Structures are given as structure tokens and as C-alpha cells.
Amino acid sequence: xxxxxxxxxxxxxxxxxxxxxxxxxxxxxxxxxxxxxxxxxxxxxxxxxxxxxxxxxxxxxxxxxxxxxxxxxxxxxxxxxxxxxxxxxxxxxxxxxxxxxxxxxxxxxxxxxxxxxxxxxxxxxxxxxxxxxxxxxxxxxxxxxxxxxxxxxxxxxxxxxxxxxxxxxxxxxxxxxxxxxxxxxxxxxxxxxxxxxxxxxxxxxxxxxxxxxxxxxxxxxxxxxxxxxxxxxxxxxxxxxxxxxxxxxxxxxxxxxxxxxxxxxxxxxxxxxxxxxxxxxxxxxxxxxxxxxxxxxxxxxxxxxxxxxxxxxxxxxxxxxxxxxxxxxxxxxxxxxxxxxxxxxxxxxxxxxxxxxxxxxxxxxxxxxxxxxxxxxxxxxxxxxxxxxxxxxxxxxxxxxxxxxxxxxxxxxxxxxxxxxxxxxx
Amino acid sequence: xxxxxxxxxxxxxxxxxxxxxxxxxxxxxxxxxxxxxxxxxxxxxxxxxxxxxxxxxxxxxxxxxxxxxxxxxxxxxxxxxxxxxxxxxxxxxxxxxxxxxxxxxxxxxxxxxxxxxxxxxxxxxxxxxxxxxxxxxxxxxxxxxxxxxxxxxxxxxxxxxxxxxxxxxxxxxxxxxxxxxxxxxxxxxxxxxxxxxxxxxxxxxxxxxxxxxxxxxxxxxxxxxxxxxxxxxxxxxxxxxxxxxxxxxxxxxxxxxxxxxxxxxxxxxxxxxxxxxxxxxxxxxxxxxxxxxxxxxxxxxxxxxxxxxxxxxxxxxxxxxxxxxxxxxxxxxxxxxxxxxxxxxxxxxxxxxxxxxxxxxxxxxxxxxxxxxxxxxxxxxxxxxxxxxxxxxxxxxxxxxxxxxxxxxxxxxxxxxxxxxxxxxx
Numbered sequence: 001x002x003x004x005x006x007x008x009x010x011x012x013x014x015x016x017x018x019x020x021x022x023x024x025x026x027x028x029x030x031x032x033x034x035x036x037x038x039x040x041x042x043x044x045x046x047x048x049x050x051x052x053x054x055x056x057x058x059x060x061x062x063x064x065x066x067x068x069x070x071x072x073x074x075x076x077x078x079x080x081x082x083x084x085x086x087x088x089x090x091x092x093x094x095x096x097x098x099x100x101x102x103x104x105x106x107x108x109x110x111x112x113x114x115x116x117x118x119x120x121x122x123x124x125x126x127x128x129x130x131x132x133x134x135x136x137x138x139x140x141x142x143x144x145x146x147x148x149x150x151x152x153x154x155x156x157x158x159x160x161x162x163x164x165x166x167x168x169x170x171x172x173x174x175x176x177x178x179x180x181x182x183x184x185x186x187x188x189x190x191x192x193x194x195x196x197x198x199x200x201x202x203x204x205x206x207x208x209x210x211x212x213x214x215x216x217x218x219x220x221x222x223x224x225x226x227x228x229x230x231x232x233x234x235x236x237x238x239x240x241x242x243x244x245x246x247x248x249x250x251x252x253x254x255x256x257x258x259x260x261x262x263x264x265x266x267x268x269x270x271x272x273x274x275x276x277x278x279x280x281x282x283x284x285x286x287x288x289x290x291x292x293x294x295x296x297x298x299x300x301x302x303x304x305x306x307x308x309x310x311x312x313x314x315x316x317x318x319x320x321x322x323x324x325x326x327x328x329x330x331x332x333x334x335x336x337x338x339x340x341x342x343x344x345x346x347x348x349x350x351x352x353x354x355x356x357x358x359x360x361x362x363x364x365x366x367x368x369x370x371x372x373x374x375x376x377x378x379x380x381x382x383x384x385x386x387x388x389x390x391x392x393x394x395x396x397x398x399x400x401x402x403x404x405x406x407x408x409x410x411x412x413x414x415x416x417x418x419x420x421x422x423x424x425x426x
Numbered sequence: 427x428x429x430x431x432x433x434x435x436x437x438x439x440x441x442x443x444x445x446x447x448x449x450x451x452x453x454x455x456x457x458x459x460x461x462x463x464x465x466x467x468x469x470x471x472x473x474x475x476x477x478x479x480x481x482x483x484x485x486x487x488x489x490x491x492x493x494x495x496x497x498x499x500x501x502x503x504x505x506x507x508x509x510x511x512x513x514x515x516x517x518x519x520x521x522x523x524x525x526x527x528x529x530x531x532x533x534x535x536x537x538x539x540x541x542x543x544x545x546x547x548x549x550x551x552x553x554x555x556x557x558x559x560x561x562x563x564x565x566x567x568x569x570x571x572x573x574x575x576x577x578x579x580x581x582x583x584x585x586x587x588x589x590x591x592x593x594x595x596x597x598x599x600x601x602x603x604x605x606x607x608x609x610x611x612x613x614x615x616x617x618x619x620x621x622x623x624x625x626x627x628x629x630x631x632x633x634x635x636x637x638x639x640x641x642x643x644x645x646x647x648x649x650x651x652x653x654x655x656x657x658x659x660x661x662x663x664x665x666x667x668x669x670x671x672x673x674x675x676x677x678x679x680x681x682x683x684x685x686x687x688x689x690x691x692x693x694x695x696x697x698x699x700x701x702x703x704x705x706x707x708x709x710x711x712x713x714x715x716x717x718x719x720x721x722x723x724x725x726x727x728x729x730x731x732x733x734x735x736x737x738x739x740x741x742x743x744x745x746x747x748x749x750x751x752x753x754x755x756x757x758x759x760x761x762x763x764x765x766x767x768x769x770x771x772x773x774x775x776x777x778x779x780x781x782x783x784x785x786x787x788x789x790x791x792x793x794x795x796x797x798x799x800x801x802x803x804x805x806x807x808x809x810x811x812x813x814x815x816x817x818x819x820x821x822x823x824x825x826x827x828x829x830x831x832x833x834x835x836x837x838x839x840x841x842x843x844x845x846x847x848x849x850x851x852x
Contacts, residue, residue, distance in 0.1 A: 163788075
């Protein structure tokens with residue numbers, strides 16, 4: 001990233017994003033005003049949103065949240081969004097089901113309560129709707145008129161849909177050789193969709209160049225110059241899980257790792273709930289899940305390293321295929337601090353876990369959900385995940401978007417006659 | 427249908443399905459005990475569920491509903507399900523978003539408030555989860571161990587998923603030449619999936635034979651011998667729309683027509699809310715929407731006929747492609763009684779309407795949603811739908827399942843350079 005993007009731009013001097021008061025550097029702690037910046041001017045560390053939270057009795061705050069809308073906006077007092085966010089045209093994502101997975105628990109031998117946080121219930125059927133919804137509010141606050149991103153699929157659909165509802169223009173950049181299904185969904189919302197001849201990394205680099213160019217003026221790139229806001233959307237997964245467990249922390253939580261941002265923000269969300277007195281402070285363990293074909297964080301965890309060595313991804317779990325995960329080191333910190341772990345599964349194990357979840361709970365997950373369920377099974381077998389404790393496993397996407405992973409046909413094909421059916425062994 | 431299926435079977439003598447007390451014939455009014463039967467033994471008319479509803483102050487009942495779960499089970503007091511239904515393992519469908527469609531309203535010139543009831547938010551992304559969830563409870567009550575159906579797609583997925591969660595076996599019958607995506611989803615839940623060499627009508631006929639055969643013993647066919655319960659699930663669309671409008675009837679509602687069951691049950695639901703005092707009694711209009719390539723009800727409506735002449739379907743709206751809709755005559759009654767209409771749109775109009783809804787509201791509908799949005803636009807143009815009144819349009823499915831309808835690619839493909847992007851005109 002070029003140094004030019006690390007200085008504060010000419011953003012409105014007083015931006016109203018609810019309890020957000022500044023951006024602060026995760027590395028050196030330096031604070032800068034709210035604006036479309038993402039890297040610290042002093043040390044180049046990542047900027048994240050800093051808050052002044054309501055000084056409110058926890059019981060009163062819980063009641064206020066519970067009386068709110070059935071979306072992430074019930075947590076508006078804890079997010080970088082204006083107080084009236086629920087009245088603005090947006091996709092109102094979140095507050096997805098926390099499914100008690102009794103059948104799966106029996107198969108895996110989990111006795112302490114097993115839950116799937118099923119984010120396929122979001123408007124475009126992935127958790128990306130959460131982060132994009134926050135980015136939309138930041139884009140509005142900073143006066144951006146075009147919403148943009150680089151994407152390999154889920155994010156493209158989420159940005160296209162969110163921009164359409166919000167009345168913003170969208171221009172999304174994707175590798176030119178994406179699966180047809182993802183391309184159709186990304187295109188249907190009517191924004192501009194630009195195919196780039198190159199890999200996802202090439203698309204990313206191109207977007208970084210575009211931000212510094214006059215061509216990109218007025219453009220909010222949700223996962224680049226709006227990233228400090230965007231990333232906060234993942235905190236809502238932590239909030240919802242705790243509220244849905246009756247304002248309790250889960251003992252164990254299994255989270256997929258792409259850039260690692262989601263896992264670090266879930267940890268941030270849990271710590272905020274503790275600090276605010278909304279849940280009782282007790283230990284929790286966070287586990288990270290990767291595909292073996294893109295497992296740099298898992299490898300570093302197992303090798304006891306603090307540094308994550310980039311890899312070239314080769315896995316069916318394309319939504320997790322980031323070879324150089326920006327938040328990898330933070331993930332390692334969190335897994336070690338909380339007594340969790342990072343583990344990976346092979347592509348066949350991913351497919352098998354997708355089928356297991358579908359067969360036991362009627363949830364058709366995308367490959368990322370196969371990764372978390374598969375890793376959960378492995379962690380139990382290795383004795384790293386305690387089956388007697390309450391465990392929450394994230395499914396962040398929808399099987400309809402990754403059909404190839406489980407391609408299959410009818411058990412049998414017959415003529416429409418009882419005789420033909422009688423001859424079949426099912 | 428054979429007469430053998432019209433007599434009451436050896437069902438448990440006292441079945442507990444909440445407020446449901448009997449089945450009654452829609453034609454002659456004859457009552458029979460609750461059981462897995464679907465046609466009147468006297469006149470062969472369709473049986474439907476009859477209730478004894480709670481004698482409760484409307485305000486108290488509203489509060490009880492509002493305090494219930496965020497699923498169709500909040501209306502358990504008005505459905506043929508046990509009182510503890512929410513505690514049983516099931517998919518908890520419903521309470522999907524009622525989206526205020528401000529952008530679409532501006533494009534269509536609707537000033538009275540335009541809403542999309544977006545059932546793509548259900549667990550398997552179609553309204554079928556509602557009806558199947560009710561059928562699962564009936565299947566349990568009657569001691570069935572296998573859940574079955576004939577389907578062209580959405581229902582197959584809904585039955586497979588619901589059976590998996592409920593711990594029932596499933597065996598689903600589909601035409602052997604369905605689109606790959608629908609087959610993959612139907613197969614992933616691990617039940618038996620049987621391809622039938624023939625059309626959907628052949629599959630249906632085969633299922634009717636199977637019910638009368640020992641091979642089908644212990645099988646609940648959700649849309650055949652469990653149909654009187656199954657169909658009631660569509661009432662919840664009416665309940666939710668009114669509750670989400672602040673316990674008000676919509677002035678106008680646009681509903682897709684396949685068998686016509688959904689539209690008749692929505693009307694039933696609205697009348698129940700009026701009878702129970704949950705909404706104020708005032709006129710409402712119900713409009714039916716078909717694809718031109720399968721528009722027998724629309725034709726009968728326009729021709730002033732009471733009888734619906736079967737057609738051979740030929741449309742991209744496959745989930746609505748029922749050429750001989752069983753509830754067609756009831757639909758005609760309701761459209762005429764309420765001052766509504768039945769209209770149809772061509773396949774290109776369907777595709778265009780899918781894109782319109784996506785572009786304005788960020789909702790990616792399946793072809794059935796293109797039909798309702800397209801018909802709404804047409805009804806406004808023809809002066810049959812009053813744009814100054816509150817209007818609710820149903821989207822009953824998900825665009826990810828009918829990608830071919832809107833196949834498209836990137837606006838442009840370029841090399842990853844600013845020069846290349848500068849040369850593009852977007």
C-alpha cells in the first residue's frame with residue numbers, strides 16, 4: 001500500500017458515526033480522526049475503529065438491544081453507524097438463526113450443547129452482508145457515491161445488492177474467470193462489474209492503485225479505504241451468539257479464517273460485551289479453521305511461529321483462499337491467549353463435512369461451512385476441543401453458491417411404475 | 427385419485443394438532459376426523475383443516491404472538507401444530523422480511539407504500555419451508571417415518587432439509603431431467619432422491635399410485651396425503667404481512683399462482699385475522715400472477731369463465747408451471763370477490779422484472795418473483811392496481827436457483843492497469 005493513502009484525507013471534519021470517535025492503530029495506538037483511511041501514518045499498522053460506548057446500566061442496555069430490530073441494527077449503540085441507521089434504506093442483515101444442532105452433536109459426541117450460527121440466512125446468503133452494511137454507512141458519511149470492492153464472489157453480490165438498496169452506484173472488480181453462478185449474482189444488481197485478466201491478488205493490487213488515482217475519486221472500496229468500518233461488522237456475530245445463548249459467552253467457538261479479520265473482530269466483540277457488563281466474564285476459547293490447500297495460519301500455529309508465511313492457495317474453499325492473510329498474526333495471538341487452536345482440513349474432508357451438516361441438520365453450507373464443521377470434528381478427535389462444553393460453529397455462506405463441491409445426482413432413475421420402484425433397493 | 431384414499435385411515439384416534447379439530451370438505455362441508463386424507467368421501471372435494479380458535483381478547487392474543495419466536499411458530503395458536511412445536515427439531519421457517527421497496531415504488535409510480543414480502547430468507551430459500559414445516563408435524567402426529575413428495579425443485583430441497591432436521595427418512599421424486607443445481611440441493615441432505623423418466627405430471631401420478639400401495643406404507647407425502655395440513659402453512663404469509671404492517675390489512679396483495687393453493691390460503695389467513703379481531707375489517711384486493719406460458723387461471727379470469735382449462739406449460743417460471751391448477755376455481759372466486767384480478771407476463775417480462783427488483787432493491791428473486799413484480803407493473807399500467815394504496819408483492823423464491831433466467835457476465839474485461847480502466851466507458 002502506498003504511503004499516500006495513510007494520511008488523513010479531506011474528510012468532513014465532524015462525521016457522525018454513532019459511538020465511533022476515532023480510528024486507532026492496532027500496532028502503535030496512534031489515533032486519527034474518523035475518515036476513509038486504513039493504515040497508520042506513523043507505523044503503517046492497521047487502523048481500527050475506537051469507540052466511546054454508552055455509560056448505561058447493563059440491564060437497561062440489554063433491554064434496549066432486545067427491543068431493537070431483528071437485524072444487526074439492534075446493536076447500533078456498539079457500531080460505527082448513525083443512531084437512525086435502521087430507518088435508512090439498507091439490507092438489514094443479521095440476527096440470523098443460532099441453530100441447536102442436536103443431531104450433529106450426537107454424531108460428533110458433543111454433550112455440552114452444539115450450535116450452528118447460520119449466516120446463510122443473510123440477504124445475499126453470506127456473512128458479507130454484515131460488513132458491507134457498515135461500510136455503506138461509512139460511505140454515506142464520507143460522501144462517497146460509488147461503492148466498490150475486489151471480490152471472488154460473496155463480497156461482489158453483497159456490495160451489488162447493498163448499493164442497489166442504498167441508492168449508490170456500484171463498481172465491482174473480479175477475476176475474469178470466476179464461476180458463472182457467482183458472476184450472474186454479481187451482475188444482476190445492475191452495477192458495473194469489471195472482469196480483470198489476472199488472479200484475485202492482481203485484482204487487489206489494481207484496486208489499491210485505483211484508490212490513489214483521480215479515476216477512483218468518490219469511490220468507497222469497502223475492503224480497502226472503508227476497511228476500519230467494514231471489518232467491525234463481524235463483531236455482530238459475537239453479539240448475536242451471546243444474546244441468543246441468553247446473554248452468555250460460548251465456551252468454544254469455531255471460526256473460518258480468510259484474512260483473519262472475522263476471527264479477530266469476534267474476539268473484539270466478546271471482549272466488549274464483557275467490558276460493558278452485558279455478559280459474565282469467564283474464559284472462552286476461539287478456534288480458527290482453514291482449508292489444507294490454504295493453511296498458512298494453521299501451519300504457523302502448529303509450528304509455534306508468530307509470523308505467517310504466505311502460500312499459493314489451492315482449495316475448493318475459494319472464499320477462504322487468501323494466501324497472505326493480513327490478520328494472521330492476530331489470529332495466532334487470540335488462539336493462543338484463549339486456549340484455542342488453528343486447524344485445517346483437506347478438500348475431501350470439506351465435502352464430507354458439508355454433507356454431514358446437511359444430512360444431520362438440513363443446513364446446506366458453502367465450502368467455508370464445510371471447513372468449520374470438518375475442523376470441529378478433527379479438533380474433537382485430537383482432544384483439542386472439549387465436547388462437554390458449549391460450542392458454536394460458524395457457517396458463513398450458502399451451499400447454492402458452491403454447488404460443485406457436492407455435485408451429485410439422484411440415488412436412482414426409474415420409469416414411473418410401481419414395478420420399477422419395487423425393484424429398486426434404497 | 428382413487429376412492430380408496432378418501433376414507434379415513436387407521437390414524438390415531440386422538441391426534442393433537444393444536445387448534446385443529448377436524449378436516450372439512452371445501453365443497454360440501456362434510457367433516458371427518460383429523461387424519462392423512464385429502465379428498466372428501468362424499469363428493470371428492472378437497473379437505474381442509476377446521477379449527478377451534480382460542481377465545482382470547484385480541485390485544486392479549488397479539489401480545490402473545492409478538493412475544494413468540496421469530497418464525498411461523500409465533501402463530502402456533504392458529505395452525506395445525508402441537509403447542510410445543512417451537513421446541514421440536516425443525517427448520518423454524520418464516521418471519522421473513524417485509525421490505526419497504528422505496529426505490530421500486532418510485533420506478534413504478536406507487537405512492538401508497540410498496541412492500542416486498544421476501545421469502546428467499548427462508549432456510550432453503552423458498553416459501554416451501556413454511557408448508558413443509560406444518561406437514562412435518564402432521565407426519566409425526568400420524569406416525570409416518572418417511573417424508574416424501576413430488577417436486578420440480580424448491581419442494582424437494584425443503585422436504586430433504588426438513589426431514590433431516592426432524593430425524594425422519596426422506597424419499598423425494600423428481601423428473602429425471604431437472605437442472606443440475608436443483609438436483610444437487612435436493613440430494614445433499616442425504617435422503618433418497620428418485621429420478622422418474624417422465625414429466626412432472628408423470629411423477630405426480632406415480633406418487634398417487636404409491637400412496638395406495640403397501641410400498642408407500644408409513645409414508646407422508648407432504649403435497650398429497652398431508653396436503654390439508656401442508657397447505658395451511660401459506661396462511662402464515664398473511665399473518666406475517668399484517669403483523670409487519672402493524673396489525674393492518676394490506677390494501678392490495680400480488681400472489682403467484684402455481685396450484686393456486688397459496689393464494690387461497692392467504693385469503694383464508696386474512697379472513698381469520700379479521701374474524702379474530704386481530705386486524706380491522708376493511709376491503710382488501712388479491713391479485714394473482716402467472717407466466718404467459720402457463721396462464722390457465724389468467725385466461726379464465728379474462729374470459730369471465732368459472733372453469734380453468736388445463737394447458738401444457740412452457741415458461742422459464744418452472745416453479746409456477748402447473749398446467750392444471752387444482753385451486754384455480756377458488757382463485758377466480760377470490761380475485762373477483764375482492765376486486766382483484768389475475769394477470770400474466772411473458773418470459774422476457776419475467777427476466778426484466780427480476781433485473782428491475784435486483785437493481786432497485788438488491789433482492790435477487792427467482793422467476794416466480796419476476797412474475798409477481800412483472801404482473802404488478804402491468805396491473806398498474808392497465809389501471810387495475812391502484813398505486814395510491816398499500817401494496818404487498820410476494821417473492822417466494824431465490825434467484826440463485828434459477829440463474830439461467832438472467833445469465834450475464836461482466837460489463838467489461840480488462841487487464842489490471844489504470845490505463846486499461848481509463849479506456850473503458852462505464
